Amino acid sequence: MxxxxxxxxxxxxxxxxxxxxxxxxxxxxxxxxxxxxxxxxxxxxxxxxxxxxxxxxxxxxxxxxxxxxxxxxxxxxxxxxTRRFNGVRVDAAAKTAWVEAGATWQDVMIATAPYGLAPLSGSSPGVGAVAYTLGGGMGLMARKFGYAADHVHRIDVVTADGVSRKAEADPDLFWALRGGGGNFGVVTGMEIALFDVPTLYGGSLYFDLAQHPTAVEAWRDWTQSVPDEVTSGVTMIPFPDIPQVPEPLRGKYIAQIQVAVLAGPELIEPLRRIGQPVLDTVGDLPYVESGKIFAEPDNPDSYRSHNALLSDLDPQALRSLPKSAIVAIRHLGGALACEVDNAVGHRDASYSLIVLAPGRKDVDRRVFEPWQASTVGRFLNFSYENLTAAEIAEAYDDFPRLLALRNRYDANRRLAPNHEITALQ
CATH class of the missing domain: 3.30.43.10 (Uridine Diphospho-n-acetylenolpyruvylglucosamine Reductase, domain 2)
Structure with missing residues (x-):
């Protein structure tokens, strides 16, 4: 042998x-x-x-x-x-980190924290850093610094023919990998930029919507004038009346407003004026503990979700959202709107709307009908479902170029990514 x-x-x-x-x-x-x-x-x-x-x-x-x-x-x-291939090497002087294929954002943050540096990580520390970045990466500091894919310096990748390549030496491949997902090869590691953010001001305000029915609209109005130093979202959650749910939230329909602030705490005072939240976790946080902002569950789960990128949040459409589903909205704009030469699409979007259906096969897409006029595309990192080729194409500004590059680097369709770029029927 x-x-x-x-x-x-x-x-x-x-x-x-x-x-x-x-x-x-x-x-x-x-x-x-x-x-x-x-x-x-x-x-x-x-x-x-x-x-x-x-x-x-x-x-x-x-x-x-x-x-x-x-x-x-x-x-x-x-x-x-790749989960066992999870090393992180930090160059503090250059403010970069080399991230191996299976490293999670928690792995990266633990490695960078001693230097007072932070990556452009997302809401859940347990998510794989490389796959997240290949899909664009819309994170906690996105309005200040942009997409994670905008700050990738180098990528090592094995293409579908079994050849190891330096993607940055091939402008087309480098362009496609930053936002085009796993359609062009198996990435073994990447060099990402780090930022001088040892701490931030962040957390969540949980409002009982029975007591404060306009909380989501108040958040929407607040986002119209906040600076780029503020990245935020709101999730509407129908918490079941079961012992596993903490008492302040149990059996209530809650608006969880999440904030990550790189400036003074006074910026969120308009949110505090909504009323008395049932739970308030906002405060100074070491960046390595930034997963506490969204406080997403880390146990394995089963769910589907559908996503749309929106030009605006219509107040009447907000009021039509179903109370039976988990609905998450994120505020975009700021540095996310800056043009960068990569595959990330729809930088003109102002909000992202996500509807999550835990334990169900499909999301009821009728929820999205009131938003059709303001829909500009979709963001695939938030689309946990089987999409058609046309629906995947809606995530990109230059789908024909991505399809041509897929045909160049994986003509035999060896790779089976989560959202596969294929010809439109």
């Missing part, structure tokens, strides 16, 4: 092997992967070997780190599980 064959076999897990289920299951459990073979990789070289194995055996390839963004698992094929 060759040295390469020994190396490949040492990484492989088949469906009869101990640890197979643990390796294939990520955060999203609604439609998990059921591959023929799993490669639990710990290096870029092992990723290259796994891709070559898939090429040699004519298998499709899925990649999974944390598994937060999974839309539809592969049947058979090869799954490259």
């Amino acid at each position: 060759s040295a390469r064959a020994v190396s490949v076999r040492s990484m492989m897990l088949t469906n009869e092997a101990k640890g197979y289920d643990d390796a294939r299951l990520g955060y999203q459990r609604l439609d998990p992967h059921r591959p023929e073979v799993i490669f639990e990789v710990t290096s870029a070289a092992e990723i290259e070997e796994a891709v070559r194995y898939a090429v040699d055996h004519d298998h499709r390839i899925a990649v999974q780190g944390s598994g937060h963004g999974l839309t539809q698992g592969i049947e058979k094929g090869v799954l490259i599980a």
Whole structure:
């Protein structure tokens, strides 16, 4: 047996092997992967070997780190599980970090915190940093600094032919990877910019909508004038009346207003004037603890969601939102609107609307009908569902270029990303 064959076999897990289920299951459990073979990789070289194995055996390839963004698992094929390949190397002088394929934002923040530096991470620390960034990355400081994809300096990637490449040496590939998702190769690592943000002022104000029915509209009005140093959102949650829910929230329809402020605390005073919240977690936070702002659950879950990018929030449409679903809105604009030469689309959007359906197969899309006139596109990092080719195309400003590049780098459709760029029917 060759040295390469020994190396490949040492990484492989088949469906009869101990640890197979643990390796294939990520955060999203609604439609998990059921591959023929799993490669639990710990290096870029092992990723290259796994891709070559898939090429040699004519298998499709899925990649999974944390598994937060999974839309539809592969049947058979090869799954490259990157969670053990999670190193982070910080260059404090250059204010950069090299992030390996499976690192989560928590891994990155722990590595950068001793230097007083912060990445452009998202609301959930458990999300994989690389996949998040490939999809654009709309984070806690997005209005101040833009998308995470806007601040990537270098990318190492194994393309679908099993060849390792420096993406920045190929302008087309580098452009597509920053916002185009996992359609163009298996990224083994990337260099990202860091920012001088050791702490921020942030957290959530939880309002009982039975007592403060205009809280969401008040947040919307407040966003019209806040500076770019403020990034915020609001989530409407129908909390069940069960013991597992904390007493202040139990059985209530809640508006959770999330704020991340890189300036003075006085900027959120208009929100405090809405009334007395049932819970207030806003205060000074070390950036490494920024996951407390949204306080999203970290246990594996099953859900679908549908997303739209909006030019405005119509007050009448806001009042039509169903109380039976979890609805999340994020304020965009600021640096997110700055033009950058990458694949991220619809930078003119002012808000993102997400409807989440836990444990259900589909989101009721009738919820989005009142928003049709203001819809400008969608953001795929917030779309946890199986979309058509046309719906995926709606996420981009230059879909024809992305499709042409997909045909160049993966003509045989070896890769099976969460949102696959394919020809329109």
